[in-house]
Amino acid sequence: MASVMRAEVAPAARPVFSLGYRRWMLILLVAIYACSFLDRVIVTTIGPAIIHDLKLTDLQFGLLGGAVFALFYAAFGLPIAWLAERTSRVKIIAACIALWSVMTAISGLTTSYLQLLVLRMGVGVGEGGCSPAAHSLLSDHYPPKQRASALAIYSSGISIGTLIGAVGGGWLAQTFSWRMALIVVGLPGLVLALLARLTLREPPRGHSEAVAPAAKAPPLGAVLARLGRTPTFLNMTAGFVLTNLSATGVGAFISLYLVRSFHLGLARVGLLYGLIYGVAGFTGMLIGGFAADAAGKRDLRWYAWGPAIGAAMACPIYLFAFTRGDAVSTMAVFFFGALMMVAYFAPTMAIVQNLVEPRMRASAAAIMFLLINIFGQGLGPTAMGAVSDALARRNFTLGDYGALCHAAHGPTAAVAAACGRASVSGLQSAILLMSGFFVWGSLHYLLAARTIRRDMGARAAS
Numbered sequence: 001m002a003s004v005m006r007a008e009v010a011p012a013a014r015p016v017f018s019l020g021y022r023r024w025m026l027i028l029l030v031a032i033y034a035c036s037f038l039d040r041v042i043v044t045t046i047g048p049a050i051i052h053d054l055k056l057t058d059l060q061f062g063l064l065g066g067a068v069f070a071l072f073y074a075a076f077g078l079p080i081a082w083l084a085e086r087t088s089r090v091k092i093i094a095a096c097i098a099l100w101s102v103m104t105a106i107s108g109l110t111t112s113y114l115q116l117l118v119l120r121m122g123v124g125v126g127e128g129g130c131s132p133a134a135h136s137l138l139s140d141h142y143p144p145k146q147r148a149s150a151l152a153i154y155s156s157g158i159s160i161g162t163l164i165g166a167v168g169g170g171w172l173a174q175t176f177s178w179r180m181a182l183i184v185v186g187l188p189g190l191v192l193a194l195l196a197r198l199t200l201r202e203p204p205r206g207h208s209e210a211v212a213p214a215a216k217a218p219p220l221g222a223v224l225a226r227l228g229r230t231p232t233f234l235n236m237t238a239g240f241v242l243t244n245l246s247a248t249g250v251g252a253f254i255s256l257y258l259v260r261s262f263h264l265g266l267a268r269v270g271l272l273y274g275l276i277y278g279v280a281g282f283t284g285m286l287i288g289g290f291a292a293d294a295a296g297k298r299d300l301r302w303y304a305w306g307p308a309i310g311a312a313m314a315c316p317i318y319l320f321a322f323t324r325g326d327a328v329s330t331m332a333v334f335f336f337g338a339l340m341m342v343a344y345f346a347p348t349m350a351i352v353q354n355l356v357e358p359r360m361r362a363s364a365a366a367i368m369f370l371l372i373n374i375f376g377q378g379l380g381p382t383a384m385g386a387v388s389d390a391l392a393r394r395n396f397t398l399g400d401y402g403a404l405c406h407a408a409h410g411p412t413a414a415v416a417a418a419c420g421r422a423s424v425s426g427l428q429s430a431i432l433l434m435s436g437f438f439v440w441g442s443l444h445y446l447l448a449a450r451t452i453r454r455d456m457g458a459r460a461a462s
Contacts, residue, residue, distance in 0.1 A: 017203065022141055025200055026153055029134050032097055032196065033157025034164065035189045036127045039104040040069075041165035042185050043120070044252050045270050046178040048259045053178065054113050055406055058392075058427070062252065062385025068117055070378030072124035074370040078220065080129030081366030085217035085359050089133040094197035096133075100126025101189025108182035131369060136362035137200075139353045140207040145293060147353055148303065152289020152346035156282050159342075163278025166255075170270020206358035217359040226356060227364060232455040233355055235448035236304065237371055240348045242441030243311045244376030245383075247341050249434045250318065251277070252381035253388070253427060254334075260424045262327040276331045280338035284310070287339075289346030296347075300456055301449040303347040308445035310343030315438040322431045341438070344445070355455060384430050392426030 017025075043050070043064060051061055084092050103122035110116045134154065142150040165185060172181035227233045254277075258269045288306060295302035317337035324330040349365070356364045393401040398418050405419035 017141060017201070021201075025141065026138075026150065028192070028195060028200065029138065029154050030157045030160065032093065032130065032189075032192050033134070033154060034161035035097065035157075035192055036100060036130060037158045037161030038165040038169075038185050039100055039123060039161075039189065040127065041162045042104070042169040042181060045166045045169040045255050045273065046173040046181050046266065047252075047256050048269075049173050049178040049266060050116075051256070054116075056113060057402065057406060058253075058256075058385040058388045058423075059382070060113065060385070061256075062381040062383075064113075064117060064120060067378045067382040069120050069124040070373040070376075072121040073128035073377070074373040075128070076125040077128035077132060077366040077369050077373075078363070081132040081362040082217075082220055084129075084133040084136060084362040088202050089137045089362070090196060090200045090202050092133045093130055093137070093200070094193045096126045096128075096130040097189050097193040097196065098126075100130075101186050101193065103186070104189070105183050105186030108179040108186070110179075128366075128369065128373070132362040132366035135349060135353060135365040136358075137203070139361050140203040140205060140358065144350075144354045145297065148289045148292040148296070148346045148350035150289075151349050151353075152286050155289070155345050155349070156285045158345075159278045159281030159285060162281060163274045166270045166274025166277065168270070168274075170255075170266040170268075170274070173270075174266040217363075218357075220363055223356065223360045223363040224367065226360065227367060230355060230455050231451040232304075232448050233352065235444045235451070236307075236348050236351055237368060239304075239307060239311065239441045239444035239448065240344060240368065241372050241375045242437045242444065243307070243314075243341065243344050244372045245380045246314075246318075246434050246437040246441070247380070248377045249380030249384040250431050253384055253431065257322070257424075257427055257431065258327050258330075260420065260427060262330075264327055272327060272331045276335045277338050280335045281342050284339040284342040285345060288343030289350070291343075292347035292350065300453050303351050304445045304449035304452055306347055307344030308442045308449070310340040311438045311442040311445065314338075314341040315435050318435040318438070319432055322428060322435075344441075351452070351456075380434070384434055387430040387433060388423075388427045390426070391429045392422040395425045396422040 047061055050056065050064075051058075056064075080092060080096070100123045103119050103126065107116055107119040107123075110119065135151070138150050138154060139147060169181045169185060172184055254273055255266075255269050258264050258272065259266070264272070288310065292303050292306050295306070314337050317333060317340060321330050321333035321337055324333060349368070352364050352368050353361050389401075392405075396405070396418060398404065398415055401419070401422060404415050405423070
């Protein structure tokens with residue numbers, strides 16, 4: 001970008017970060033990201049207990065893990081990213097971890113849906129500020145040709161957090177209560193916040209590329225204008241949003257689907273969901289990132305082709321998985337769908353970082369997270385819950401589904417059986433419908449492949 005002046009930095013002026021430090025930084029950031037997803041996925045895992053205890057509809061539950069959380073995540077992500085371009089990213093990361101951890105722990109003390117909703121807003125604020133700063137920090141330690149790999153390792157925290165949250169959360173909820181589960185998973189983040197504040201160091205902007213960016217970060221409007229006229233960013237973002245819409249929508253209701261369809265306890269649901277989704281997600285995330293960096297050295301289009309292939313393959317696998325007749329075969333097939341689905345994450349985030357100047361990177365990541373959280377994380381679970389409720393009402397033949405099936409004192413045995421059948425069929429149909437967005441997302445990644453070499457060339461020449 002012509003308006004952003006860059007100059008070579010004398011080697012003596014650049015601090016040296018040892019391989020040991022970079023490894024520690026990456027391990028700690030992975031643990032932090034895992035903690036954020038642990039605090040996020042715990043609500044999904046213990047959802048059946050929350051729904052039963054607080055007498056919630058699927059739409060109310062979808063709002064809890066979807067729209068309300070995502071709106072605050074997205075709304076505060078941009079101003080915190082603006083701050084991260086201008087001040088210490090390490091301090092921002094530490095403060096955000098402490099905030100979401102405290103909010104999660106306090107959630108275990110709530111006695112009403114409204115209280116839980118408000119505290120989930122606080123969790124969203126904390127998590128919204130962390131990842132943009134972390135992406136910017138990582139980009140200053142790893143050069144462009146290694147960024148997808150580094151971001152893949154960082155993003156594996158999603159799967160690690162999901163595994164711990166699902167297995168541990170399910171066991172805690174079944175052994176003690178869903179409230180105790182929230183309290184227990186919220187506390188470790190405070191230790192990570194202290195470690196981040198005391199052990200991480202702030203590198204110069206552009207450190208990994210041996211360049212110095214402009215002394216002042218550009219205004220947010222300049223970042224938006226830059227990205228808005230970059231077709232690769234627009235199509236990669238559209239692919240990311242649509243793929244994430246399916247992934248988060250289905251993911252938020254898998255535990256509920258297993259409980260309703262196969263009458264499993266929360267501990268077994270957590271074990272199935274955590275092990276399969278966690279292992280598949282971890283493996284797929286690393287494969288997606290490292291494969292993109294390896295293939296991208298020969299042809300940059302693989303940063304878009306890889307996600308396109310993964311998203312396209314995920315759709316039929318999801319359709320097959322959620323028409324199986326037992327929990328084990330459902331989750332066994334789902335394993336391969338999750339493996340394919342997560343391949344989009346690291347290459348997309350790496351391209352976003354590579355398309356902009358060093359002092360734009362936290363803002364660019366925040367813009368991406370804003371879009372995927374509003375339209376993916378926000379709309380996905382909420383739309384899933386709304387469609388599930390609508391289809392359940394349509395399939396219920398004994399009267400008013402809402403009045404009879406969500407009665408404070410519970411329906412009679414006959415009505416309860418009819419409610420169960422309607423809720424299962426409604427949720428299953430909603431999952432199958434939402435899986436179609438994978439194909440739409442794949443098409444946008446293919447469009448991004450057509451412009452990626454030109455747009456990256458323009459970035460290198462700026």
